[in-house]
Amino acid sequence: MKALKQKGDYQKLNAVAFTEVMMEDAFWAPRVKAHKEATLKACIEQCEKTGRISNFDKAAGLMEGEFEGIFFNDSDVYKVLEGVAYSLMSHPDPELERKADEIIDKIAAAQQEDGYLFCYFTLKDQDKKWTDMDKHEMYCGGHMIEAAVAYKQATGKGKFLDVACRVADHFDATFGPGKRHWVPGHEEIELALVKLYRETKEERYWKLALWLLEERGHGHGVGGIWDRADWGPVYCQDDKPVREMSDVGGHAVRATYLYTAMADVAAMTGDKGYMDALDRLWDSVVQRNMYITGGIGPSKHNEGFTEDYDMPNDTAYCETCASVGMVLWNHRMNLLHGDAKYADVVERAMYNGSLSGVSLSGDKFFYVNPLLSDGTHHRVEWFNCSCCPTQIARFIPSIGDYVYAVSDEGVYVNLYIQGTGHIRVKEGGVKLTQTTNYPWEGAVHITLSPLSVTRFEVNLRYPGWCQSAALKVNGVSVEDYTVSKGYIKLIRDWKPGDSITVEFDMPVERRYAHPKVAANAGKVALQRGPLVYCLEKADNPFDLKNFMLSVGAKFVTEHVADLLDGVTIIKGLGETKDEQFVAVPYYAWDNREPGEMEVWLREKQKYALYK
Ligand SMILES: [Zn+2]
Numbered sequence: 001m002k003a004l005k006q007k008g009d010y011q012k013l014n015a016v017a018f019t020e021v022m023m024e025d026a027f028w029a030p031r032v033k034a035h036k037e038a039t040l041k042a043c044i045e046q047c048e049k050t051g052r053i054s055n056f057d058k059a060a061g062l063m064e065g066e067f068e069g070i071f072f073n074d075s076d077v078y079k080v081l082e083g084v085a086y087s088l089m090s091h092p093d094p095e096l097e098r099k100a101d102e103i104i105d106k107i108a109a110a111q112q113e114d115g116y117l118f119c120y121f122t123l124k125d126q127d128k129k130w131t132d133m134d135k136h137e138m139y140c141g142g143h144m145i146e147a148a149v150a151y152k153q154a155t156g157k158g159k160f161l162d163v164a165c166r167v168a169d170h171f172d173a174t175f176g177p178g179k180r181h182w183v184p185g186h187e188e189i190e191l192a193l194v195k196l197y198r199e200t201k202e203e204r205y206w207k208l209a210l211w212l213l214e215e216r217g218h219g220h221g222v223g224g225i226w227d228r229a230d231w232g233p234v235y236c237q238d239d240k241p242v243r244e245m246s247d248v249g250g251h252a253v254r255a256t257y258l259y260t261a262m263a264d265v266a267a268m269t270g271d272k273g274y275m276d277a278l279d280r281l282w283d284s285v286v287q288r289n290m291y292i293t294g295g296i297g298p299s300k301h302n303e304g305f306t307e308d309y310d311m312p313n314d315t316a317y318c319e320t321c322a323s324v325g326m327v328l329w330n331h332r333m334n335l336l337h338g339d340a341k342y343a344d345v346v347e348r349a350m351y352n353g354s355l356s357g358v359s360l361s362g363d364k365f366f367y368v369n370p371l372l373s374d375g376t377h378h379r380v381e382w383f384n385c386s387c388c389p390t391q392i393a394r395f396i397p398s399i400g401d402y403v404y405a406v407s408d409e410g411v412y413v414n415l416y417i418q419g420t421g422h423i424r425v426k427e428g429g430v431k432l433t434q435t436t437n438y439p440w441e442g443a444v445h446i447t448l449s450p451l452s453v454t455r456f457e458v459n460l461r462y463p464g465w466c467q468s469a470a471l472k473v474n475g476v477s478v479e480d481y482t483v484s485k486g487y488i489k490l491i492r493d494w495k496p497g498d499s500i501t502v503e504f505d506m507p508v509e510r511r512y513a514h515p516k517v518a519a520n521a522g523k524v525a526l527q528r529g530p531l532v533y534c535l536e537k538a539d540n541p542f543d544l545k546n547f548m549l550s551v552g553a554k555f556v557t558e559h560v561a562d563l564l565d566g567v568t569i570i571k572g573l574g575e576t577k578d579e580q581f582v583a584v585p586y587y588a589w590d591n592r593e594p595g596e597m598e599v600w601l602r603e604k605q606k607y608a609l610y611k
Pocket of ligand 1: 391
């Protein structure tokens with residue numbers, strides 16, 4: 001097992017990489033399989049078909065022709081390669097690896113003498129290099145770095161990482177204190193440079209990330225976005241220095257990538273200004289701007305934020321990438337603070353707003369994830385701007401990253417997924433084996449296998465959605481457990497074969513929006529465990545728009561193995577007797593014939609306002 005503690009880290013917890021986590025459950029394992037068999041295949045084929053890969057051949061001079069597609073299309077190839085790397089670690093596949101090596105050869109060939117690598121300017125106009133801060137040169141570089149680090153970890157091959165280091169060295173030689181100013185219009189490079197530091201231990205990489213963060217808010221930004229009256233510096237989080245930020249604004253994906261990088265750098269430096277800003281931003285996003293699905297960014301216009309509590313359902317943008325960004329950022333916040341409330345958001349965004357971005361078959365995608373549809377919104381095979389499919393390509397095989405964390409005192413179980421985790425704790429190793437049918441059932445059985453009797457903490461996340469839980473250790477009820485920062489804390493001398501059983505009550509819950517959310521006045525959403533539910537026309541032949549749930553309606557749940565790859569449905573009665581409704585998990589919607597869908601249901605009030 002790898003040493004987990006990074007020297008100089010100020011975070012409370014350390015990550016346990018997905019390479020140490022095996023998922024053997026009925027929920028995620030089939031999705032990882034669909035990812036390997038369908039998502040990766042589809043994304044590679046599309047990258048080939050749309051010229052995204054041949055752009056590298058052309059930039060390398062191996063092929064004639066002009067740049068094809070959108071200027072940041074290189075990033076899609078990198079994100080797919082990152083997904084390939086994660087997939088190879090759990091599912092070795094020599095043919096897939098050979099394909100990846102082939103693409104990496106093309107990428108390496110396209111790199112210029114000084115390390116510059118960005119097909120758009122190489123092919124279009126060399127003189128325009130580094131002239132527009134929103135042309136995503138560093139954004140693409142960041143995605144390359146993430147892919148190269150993953151590929152090195154998966155295969156041990158260093159070629160891609162060498163290319164990525166030369167790209168980072170080129171950035172470092174061109175920008176920084178005493179050199180040129182630069183504000184990347186789309187954040188990504190910052191978090192990638194911290195990753196590159198962790199892989200190579202080259203201090204200058206994370207220091208460049210810190211410098212890039214510090215560049216914001218000082219008027220250095222130049223380019224198309226900054227000149228647009230309706231967008232300006234707010235759009236790309238360049239309106240104030242990061243330490244002074246309090247309210248989320250601008251483009252949603254960019255915001256989450258920025259906050260993720262700020263959390264990474266705060267973990268390196270312990271900078272209180274960064275930590276305080278992150279806490280304020282978290283309140284702003286999670287308390288005032290997050291949908292029940294974990295989605296963020298209500299507006300199509302700026303792919304981002306408008307005003308607090310502005311949360312329309314039908315026009316909700318909720319880009320798939322922004323939900324994944326919430327997972328990335330909240331994972332870092334959980335490590336930074338050791339508080340389960342951030343893992344609650346990881347879970348919410350993961351099981352709802354992120355997973356809805358891909359079909360059950362793995363080869364159709366949503367870019368936009370509304371909470372209400374008149375039946376015209378469908379997943380498609382690809383987009384001209386295809387950030388979301390390639391985001392899914394790298395996200396699904398990496399979810400093992402979010403299951404566990406570890407501190408000097410012990411282990412943290414953040415997600416309940418059947419399978420095993422190998423964690424280094426107190427100079428020894430412990431294997432945790434989870435047996436559970438989560439998220440359909442709230443019972444989780446954990447067997448601990450330390451090498452020898454060891455005293456350490458086991459911290460179990462007490463999910464934010466859960467009202468009561470019963471706990472047993474080695475079959476004996478524990479009534480007086482304490483919950484600290486959202487974790488049930490158990491400190492003992494653990495011996496091989498010890499077990500913990502926890503049953504989280506998982507009834508159907510009625511959820512209400514904040515009263516300031518006008519779109520949801522008089523409405524209710526159904527949630528069970530971590531899953532948000534919706535009504536789809538396919539199960540509900542009546543007019544969904546006029547459907548009304550009565551206050552006293554009782555709910556019945558039933559697991560239906562042959563529906564939507566196996567889901568637990570919620571059944572109940574609406575206001576009129578002929579409206580027996582069936583609700584299905586939101587992530588699974590639009591996998592059948594097209595039709596209306598709604599998450600927020602009108603609710604018949606117990607007392608009429610006027611009598
Ligand atoms: Zn996207």
